[in-house]
Amino acid sequence: DIVMTQSPDSLAVSLGERATINCKSSQSLLYSSNNLNYLAWYQQKPGQPPKLLIYWASTRESGVPDRFRGSGSGTEFTLTISSLQAEDGAVYYCQHYYDTPFIFGPGTKVEIK
Amino acid sequence: EVQLVESGGGLVQPGGSLRLSCAASGLTFSSYWMNWVRQTPGKGLVWVSHIKPDGSSTTYADSVKGRFTISRDNVKNTMYLQMDNLRADDTAVYYCAGTGSYFSYWGQGTLVTVSA
Numbered sequence: 001d002i003v004m005t006q007s008p009d010s011l012a013v014s015l016g017e018r019a020t021i022n023c024k025s026s027q028s029l030l031y032s033s034n035n036l037n038y039l040a041w042y043q044q045k046p047g048q049p050p051k052l053l054i055y056w057a058s059t060r061e062s063g064v065p066d067r068f069r070g071s072g073s074g075t076e077f078t079l080t081i082s083s084l085q086a087e088d089g090a091v092y093y094c095q096h097y098y099d100t101p102f103i104f105g106p107g108t109k110v111e112i113k
Numbered sequence: 114e115v116q117l118v119e120s121g122g123g124l125v126q127p128g129g130s131l132r133l134s135c136a137a138s139g140l141t142f143s144s145y146w147m148n149w150v151r152q153t154p155g156k157g158l159v160w161v162s163h164i165k166p167d168g169s170s171t172t173y174a175d176s177v178k179g180r181f182t183i184s185r186d187n188v189k190n191t192m193y194l195q196m197d198n199l200r201a202d203d204t205a206v207y208y209c210a211g212t213g214s215y216f217s218y219w220g221q222g223t224l225v226t227v228s229a
Contacts, residue, residue, distance in 0.1 A: 038214070040215035040216070042158075042216075048221075049208055049210075049219035049220065049221060049222055050158065050208075050216070050219055051219070052215060052216060052217050055215040061217065093157070093158055095158075095215065095216075097213075097214030097215050100160075100163070100172045101160055101172075101174050101175070102148075102160040102163075102214060103160065104157055104158040104159070104160070105157075106157050107157050107158075
């Protein structure tokens with residue numbers, strides 16, 4: 001199975017500042033035949049289900065603000081929140097869908113400083 | 114608007130069974146892969162199973178293989194998870210999620226508690 005790790009476990013960021021979350025996979029998520037990375041990012045707030053933010057490593061889901069940006073390829077990926085807003089306090093998960101079992105990262109908690 | 118609504122959770126003794134349902138609306142249910150994902154209270158997300166649009170193919174996480182069975186009824190726009198021989202470590206909120214391999218839509222979840 002592919003192992004997913006995230007760093008940091010948590011971070012506190014001031015409003016308007018940048019938040020950066022890293023995700024690593026134990027093997028490449030880049031499928032050579034289509035040059036796509038099988039990696040998604042989700043946001044989860046307390047008492048709510050996860051919400052899809054990014055898929056194919058860098059494609060924003062419809063309606064997701066453009067301050068959320070996904071980047072990376074292969075085994076290393078990053079979610080960047082360019083200017084943190086109060087409503088962005090949440091846990092963020094990466095997930096690979098390269099093959100089954102689909103595995104989520106352990107999550108990164110973003111708090112507003 | 115897409116809605117996924119889970120039901121069927123509750124308290125069950127170890128070794129017991131439950132059947133979860135996920136009723137879908139607002140999407141062409143029969144066109145999409147559907148999934149079950151669980152989350153232990155305060156912990157992370159774990160993919161459990163998925164099922165092909167026509168129901169002809171299913172896959173399971175090793176932790177539930179042989180105990181859980183996923184199915185769907187495309188006439189009723191509903192997906193199911195039959196959970197047998199439940200264990201304490203199956204205690205979690207169970208979400209249905211679609212579509213495909215990244216999950217655009219999620220239900221609100223149903224809590225399954227396995228305890229004597």
